[in-house]
Amino acid sequence: MKRVYVVIAIALIACLPNRSYGQSHAKEQRLFYYVNTESAFKSLKEHIGQMTIVSPKAYDVDKKGIVWGGVDPRVMDLAREHNVKVMPLLKNMGFNQVLLHNFLSDSVAVGRMVKTLVYLCTQNKFMGIQFDFEDLNVSDKGLFTSMVRKAAEALHKQGFELSLAVVHRPAETPGPTAYSAWLFENWRGGYDLKKLAGIVDFISVMTYSQHGRNTTPGPVAGLPWVKQNIKYFLKSVPPNKLSLGIPVYSRLWYTTINGSPDNAHPNVHVAARSVDYGGVEGLIGRYKGNVVWDNSAEVHYAVLNNGWVYEYLWIEDARSFKAKRSLVKEYDLRGFSVWVLGEEDPKIWKSLK
Numbered sequence: 156m157k158r159v160y161v162v163i164a165i166a167l168i169a170c171l172p173n174r175s176y177g178q179s180h181a182k183e184q185r186l187f188y189y190v191n192t193e194s195a196f197k198s199l200k201e202h203i204g205q206m207t208i209v210s211p212k213a214y215d216v217d218k219k220g221i222v223w224g225g226v227d228p229r230v231m232d233l234a235r236e237h238n239v240k241v242m243p244l245l246k247n248m249g250f251n252q253v254l255l256h257n258f259l260s261d262s263v264a265v266g267r268m269v270k271t272l273v274y275l276c277t278q279n280k281f282m283g284i285q286f287d288f289e290d291l292n293v294s295d296k297g298l299f300t301s302m303v304r305k306a307a308e309a310l311h312k313q314g315f316e317l318s319l320a321v322v323h324r325p326a327e328t329p330g331p332t333a334y335s336a337w338l339f340e341n342w343r344g345g346y347d348l349k350k351l352a353g354i355v356d357f358i359s360v361m362t363y364s365q366h367g368r369n370t371t372p373g374p375v376a377g378l379p380w381v382k383q384n385i386k387y388f389l390k391s392v393p394p395n396k397l398s399l400g401i402p403v404y405s406r407l408w409y410t411t412i413n414g415s416p417d418n419a420h421p422n423v424h425v426a427a428r429s430v431d432y433g434g435v436e437g438l439i440g441r442y443k444g445n446v447v448w449d450n451s452a453e454v455h456y457a458v459l460n461n462g463w464v465y466e467y468l469w470i471e472d473a474r475s476f477k478a479k480r481s482l483v484k485e486y487d488l489r490g491f492s493v494w495v496l497g498e499e500d501p502k503i504w505k506s507l508k
Contacts, residue, residue, distance in 0.1 A: 184490025195497030213243035218257040220264030222271040240282035250290040259298035276315040283316030291345035316356040325383040348391035359492035363402035368427040372408040372467035377452030403499035408467040431498035453478040473502035
């Protein structure tokens with residue numbers, strides 16, 4: 156008889172729900188970021204059944220700890236209808252380093268923010284909150300960790316989760332250039348990954364912006380670069396707490412001027428802007444661009460002849476998405492976090508069915 160009871164007990168334990176997707180790896184956690192555009196809403200409405208979490212870019216916090224913003228009620232209705240969890244983004248206002256330092260240094264402001272977040276989660280039945288705090292100086296590492304701990308303790312006490320969106324970092328040291336040193340001091344070095352991983356429920360590593368508006372043209376997130384970031388983060392973050400940030404936007408580098416063309420000495424410079432997949436198709440068609448697959452980075456790119464001045468388009472599409480997503484399984488990660496709905500190649504959804 157004892158044996159029967161033991162078997163029944165084991166069966167019951169096996170049936171208990173597992174709160175953490177990463178613990179069992181039975182289900183890939185699929186987080187999609189959402190912005191308030193109609194293209195994002197259209198994409199959400201059509202594909203919400205293929206998501207685990209929707210994370211609207213919804214709230215800001217200022218130096219006094221005042222949280223403002225809100226989630227589109229249509230998003231909340233869809234999420235409830237499809238049993239998809241909502242974890243809004245909270246970002247530091249303007250990604251302003253001075254304001255962020257002032258906020259982190261003010262315990263009253265931190266307390267005010269935490270109290271508001273608990274209230275918002277309770278009122279709206281959010282899964283929790285994800286912090287997207289950027290332009291964090293390396294000297295504020297301790298203050299940031301302390302703030303995250305206070306927020307996590309308060310949210311966890313009420314049954315809510317806290318996650319972090321963290322800027323890419325491929326190595327322990329800054330790197331070989333003055334640019335990489337600047338990135339380390341002002342963007343990468345302020346996150347104490349080991350301590351933070353022990354505090355929050357999961358971390359979304361933003362592998363995108365390998366190249367951006369401040370760099371020469373190149374992949375938004377080439378595969379070797381993404382792998383290197385995963386390897387570095389896994390030194391401090393358990394795989395069941397690491398979500399792989401995957402971009403679905405592309406980027407165009409072009410020449411522009413500030414000021415009027417009749418100015419004898421305008422500010423002529425190279426600029427870059429994000430392009431959604433519809434825009435990619437338009438640019439390729441307009442300039443008859445030849446799309447090439449980069450075997451190393453595992454992304455497409457095109458060189459566009461615009462008035463005999465070449466413009467460079469680095470493309471994120473279904474093929475590059477599939478390559479990045481395969482890393483979730485290869486490294487046994489919690490899942491992925493996609494930036495951003497409404498800009499993706501529609502063909503990515505076929506691979507997610």
